[in-house]
Amino acid sequence: MTELITELILTESNWMPAAMALAFIAVAVRLRADQRSAPDRPRPLRALTLFYGVMIGIMASGHLLAVSIKAAQGTLQGSPWFLYALGLSLAVPAWWLAAEALRAGLEDSRGLRRTVGLNGWLGLALMIIGPHNWPIAAPAVLNIAYRFQTHRAIGTAIVIAAGVGYIALFAGAVMFMASGQTFEEF
DSSP states (O other): OHHHHHHHHHOGGGHHHHHHHHHHHHHHHHHHHHHHHOTTSOHHHHHHHHHHHHHHHHHHHHHHHHHHHHHHHTOOOSOHHHHHHHHHHHHHHHHHHHHHHHTGGGGSHHHHHHHHHHHHHHHHHHHHHOGGGHHHHHHHHHHHHHHHOOSHHHHHHHHHHHHHHHHHHHHHHHHHHHHTOOTTTO
16 A cells, blocks of 8 residues: 555656646635635635645645655655755745635735745746746746736636636646656656
8 A cells, every 4th residue: 555655656647637636626615715705805816826826836745755755765866955945946935825825915915916926936937947847837927917917808818718728737637647658758
């Protein structure tokens, strides 16, 4: 049983579909709670921000867990310092972003600035890591665009683009998971 769990953790193709499913559940629960307690809160921005924060947070935390397991097994390839720094540089701002979405931080100017900054950090970090991460960085751009949009139609278009993008990412992640290949082979 322990070996099966370890294999699931170390199989990188499992993380994105799981992260996206859990992010969807987090958003659904939060929107349901907001619907009852605060129907006038900025739900689209909250949903976009929470989904992205949870998705990246889970994937980055999974990266850190996999690095730790591989280091303990003696199978880690690469510098542990670099790999831990990489994971932490994504996990900390991602979970902070998710926390901002869960609290009232999206309703004051400081909270909105933090949200824009955290989205910017995550998007830029993912883009710097490499072109293979650019599709995962795109939602950060959409979150920032939604924050600054001033017309309902533009906001609706951004939410639709984010939804279509997430569906495409999920489909790609499921295909990757089904292929049984490593990220480099895919």
